[in-house]
Amino acid sequence: MSEIVDEISRVHREVGTRRVGADEAGSVLLRRTFDSDAADVWGAVSSPERIARWFLPVTGEFRTGGRYQLEGNAGGEIIECVAPERLRVSWRFGPDPGFSEVEVRLTPEGGGRTVFELEHVSVVPEEFRSQYGPGAVGIGWDLALLGLGWHLTGGGLSPEDAVEWQSSPEAKAFVARSGEEWGRAFAASGADPETVTATTVATIAFYTGE
Template sequence: MDMDIVGRINAVHRELGTRNIPAGEGKVVVLRRSYDADIEDVWDACTDPERIARWFLPVTGDLKLGGTYQLKGNAGGEIVGCEPPRLLKVTWVYGENATEKDVGEVTVRLSPGEDGATVLELEHAAVVDPGFWGEFGPGAVGVGWDGALLGLDVYLGGGTLDGEAWPTSPEGREFATRSSEAWGVAHAASGAPADEVAAAVENTTKAYAPPPA
């Protein structure tokens, strides 16, 4: 697939923050970008299980307010906010042995953009082990969400990404590398020291785009 990787990376605004969540003081990563689709279509793509599986991951559960969800091979949790077509909020729990401290929150907000487009903002808040944050920074979760928003963009444009082949393809590795670097810029803008940012970018890049065997 021929893709303007730099353009796709630059289409996303990234920022960091902190806020209190039930699990404690959480690190917050925010991604914001515009999609060339109306708000109802983007909402449906983000909430219909058949469509979610086409650009993200298969999802099961009682998919309604107060219900639960489970993404195949990934996170699950409770659906704690649902205001069609504007807001979806879920708890985010990864791993079978998760404790209360491991319960994060993911919030998706949609709003009308220019010329019929839709602005999507995704916020992921979680309590992060200081050692892990020091090693990988925001890219540990940010690169994954960049990939998800890319998948949604390709899907809304009528295409698909091969979830198995894409990450290890030359384009997939370049995308992950540039995403890691972009999160380094956001990390630095939040006030992190330059040496910490550089180490986090290097470690995150190696994790998502290791050198080919």
């Protein structure tokens, strides 16, 4: 279990805000270094066949201006695709998702390593944001990066095993640690301490069912 939970410490997290038109959008940023070259990491995040192995099955037109759909999850437009450096997509889930974009950035590092950044910027209803905070999005992306890391090292779980794993004590420990780290990132952004505590508790409970 310790190796899974230790994956949390390999990710740098930031919480911020920005203006999107007349609205204020929240942002979460995750950054970690993978022991794989940029071409391999790019293939993992841009190839439909490989995305299905660590995230979810995906269909669509895989080109700039094309549309994609993750099975049972988000879909949207491929806004920008600059191989092997940058991928930006709209990220729409539900009947009225509002503004939501995800950008992945890759920077080669020495020794065949790659710095991976994922930033998700979205406008969410105030009642949801005040109840759950940025961890609601951040924990989901931490889980995704865990799967990506497994995939890049040749490990990981089958889709069936991954579903079962999500209810395991190991997964709940991972989620709890992730939620606590997003709480720290939220506090570092200047959020009120009481809000940080309340949203962190609510988000961890939402993911773990406890």
